[in-house]
Amino acid sequence: MAVENIVEIKHLTKVFNDGKNEVRALEDIGLEIKEGSFTSIIGGSGCGKSTMLRIIGGIDIEYTGEVLVNGSKVTAPSREKGFVFQDHRLLPWLTVKENIRFSLPKEQKKNDALIKEYLELVGLSDFENSLPKQLSGGMAQRVAIARALANKPKILLLDEPFGALDAITKVNLQEELLKIWQKEKITMIIVTHDIDEAVYLGENVVVMTPRPGRIKQIYKTDLGTPRLRTGSLFAKAREDIYKEFFKEAEIPFTYNI
């Protein structure tokens, strides 16, 4: 039986307890994510976005409630749940190519064609023998994305992957990510605190609020095909999200129809 919702979260609560202090990082989260969709999670610092993503990815498995990926309970990380961290997390002593090879399952270790294919996808074929220190931040993050994709995940979880990049590189990588999503049809969840990024990439935008971490609202966005950053649909969607965070009078932009 096909599972329509690749991620199903019910009554998820996560409390960090270091003996002295108790932080309610997530409280009673409910979320369903359709296979093949693109979801953005947005919210201020400390509202539990990373925590939620790490739980979906199986990196953190201590929580109460129910978290199902692909219909079964998450008990450990796995290759089918690709994870792109905020830092590129390439091993500094391995070349780009070897970094990807390192991540591959045993039967694919010798598959140079696979490595090449994904480096090409992110436009870095010429850098396969470079060390991470020879790459710019944006290039390193593209390698990290290639590494995740080469493992053929069913779902790709991205935790503020472009947070540390300049605006122009960021827009380019967003476009690339969108193309990859359309081509590979992988379910994607991106955590961000950039409203434009959330609106532009996500078909669903999950807005979270802190202390305790809760879902405030889930927006469906439709920017038309192809998506336009300059169109009125984008401006409208962006305004809706802004209103979640700021009072109307504070909204610092006007329509540009």
Next chain:
Amino acid sequence: MNKPQKKDVFYWFLYFALPLIILIIWESFDRAGKLKPYTMPSLEKLFDTTVEYAKNGQLLTNIGVSVSLVLEGFFLALVTALIIGMLVSLFPKFDTFTDLIIQILKPIPPIAWIPLAILWFGIGQESKIFIIFIGAVFPVFLNTVDGVKTIDKKYFELAKVYEIPKSELIKNIIIPGALPSIMTGIRLGVGNAWVSVVAAEMIGATKGVGYMLSNGRSLSRPDIVILGMLLVGVFGKIMDDILRLLRKKVITWL
């Protein structure tokens, strides 16, 4: 770190200026008749002794004996320290099991082992290798453990995400991650091994640079003593230079 200096003529002038000044002062003391031959040799005497030792082969023999002892003792220490260091890093129970004894042995300096080493192994080469081993094993061991401990936890998280098996974790994360620190340990260890061999040879030996020192003293020949000291210094520096070069070749990613 300060920026690397450009190695122009001025750099080399500055580099050799201090040794040159010391030589000039030394020579002028000699010319003023202030040096007594049984406490401080003239530069000329030191030079003659050096040539003599070089010609009759004693220079090469003594240095050769000490260097080969250091290599043997250090190699044993390296293998032991890496194995125990990895076991301690990988198995917390083994760490607990060995911790107290290591903490107690660590502060005992290599020279304090000399009496016991002579009782156990006599005054032959074995006792020296033992002392060198003691001197070299702790720096390598401690830096190995420290190197593994300071590997960024985020790489272990990465390994979990990609379901990396333990053997590959060791090969691709633990060993390269700890390598810079291990290389530091090796440099300290070789330095310590060199210091230990001189100490051990001074107390009971018939060959080696340490023997040159004690022999020169009993003959009241400060020229032999100083030649021995210079050999220790120069060879110590050469070994350190080689290791620094090796580190640069091995650790390309920093």
